[in-house]
Amino acid sequence: MSGQSITDRIAAAQHSMTGSAISKAVCKATTHEVSGPKKKHLDYLIHCTNELNVSVPHLADTLFERTANNSWVVVFKALITTHHLMMYGNERLIQYLASRNTLFNLNNFLDKGALQGYDMSTFIRRYSRYLNEKAMSYRLVAVDFTKMKRGVDGVMRTMNVEKLIKTLPIIQNQLDALLDFQANSNELTNGVINSAFMLLFKDSIRLFAAYNEGVINMLEKYFDMKKNQCKDALEIYKTFLNRMTKLSEFLKVAEQVGIDQGDIPDLTQAPSSLLEALEQHLASLEGRKIKELSTRNCAYPDLNGSLLNRFEMCTSWVING
Structure with missing residues (x-):
């Protein structure tokens, strides 16, 4: 019609x-x-x-x-x-x-x-x-979350630990609902669904930016957290890694339907040694045996050095508008 x-x-x-x-x-x-x-x-x-x-x-x-x-x-x-x-x-x-x-x-x-x-x-x-x-x-x-102030002095980067651990799962739930749209390029067949997909794409970029900044803040504070906070933070981080994979699939569809590649972030998987360092630290707090890291020179304090820097390079990007 x-x-x-x-x-x-x-x-x-x-x-x-x-x-x-x-x-x-x-x-x-x-x-x-x-x-x-x-x-x-x-x-x-x-x-x-x-x-x-x-x-x-x-x-x-x-x-x-x-x-x-x-x-x-x-x-x-x-x-x-x-x-x-x-x-x-x-x-x-x-x-x-x-x-x-x-x-x-x-x-x-x-x-x-x-x-x-x-x-x-x-x-x-x-x-x-x-x-x-x-x-x-x-x-x-x-x-x-799609409109909040971003950057080193933004809302998610300056949030305290208690609020971070409560807020990040809320962002995760919203991102989950967005990614559950699950349209592939062959299903974007008319101007109506295409309009919806474009709005979802814009939300996904801004929503993930807030999510990412919150995770960076959480990682920076990780070794100063209490045991229960570390446990919650580790689960949040594992969920985050899974969402990165799902978002990458969503962004592939955006690329296939002709959204400018300059508007699509290139997400690179965070180093596995970072997850290992977090798990090792929680194990030490719980008195469990600490196994050697696969990357031997990745000691805990390095989270605030090269490891965290590599994580930020993998997941951060500039969003205009």
Whole structure:
């Protein structure tokens, strides 16, 4: 189906008659046309989030209403519009979304009556779970990980040990939900899912940057931690290594669909001797026998020297925008 349907035109006309400019813009952003939401409608809705006389709950409810539609195109575009506003709109929108007890309830969504309906419904269910997790992360820490200040004096690099150990698993959960989208290049077959994938790609880069900086901070503090903190930190680091592998697979898809290689970080596996050093230190705290490191000259203090430097080189990159 191409172009706006008769239903789309009627709905837009009704909103024009009732004077609801927000509802009309949401309707136009979420038509049955198999392409991403138009920029002019997204820009207008972003503008609305910055206007104090605009009701954010009304805007959110209008988007939620569109996800009750039977068409995968309309529902997908409503999720994309919501995600776009979470990324580029005023923070009070994500604050409101995070305050709700429920967000998107699309775990059973299935469009049986349209071309690509079955395939796209699968991605709608996964995408909605990610947006739910993104809002939940904000609810737990009152900050959007994709927008926080980065760098040596950034939020994650200056966080204390106790808060790091609580915050890093929240980032892990959000990244897990994002990577669970699991689209390969052959499944990115239309402008709707491609728009969603681009937003996920942008989130993945910024989210992993915050994750990475938190892990660097944690490693710098590791040898000064208490035994239980070391145990938690070691598990967080092992999970981090696994996420690096999954993110690399996600980024390969981004490369295959034509995203500029300059925008895609090159992730290199961290040295195995670093994990060994962490395990050896925890073993010593627990009074267990310490086996020799496979790299003999990698003593514990080296974590703050060449080993950590190598880790940062493997996982750090500059993100613009």
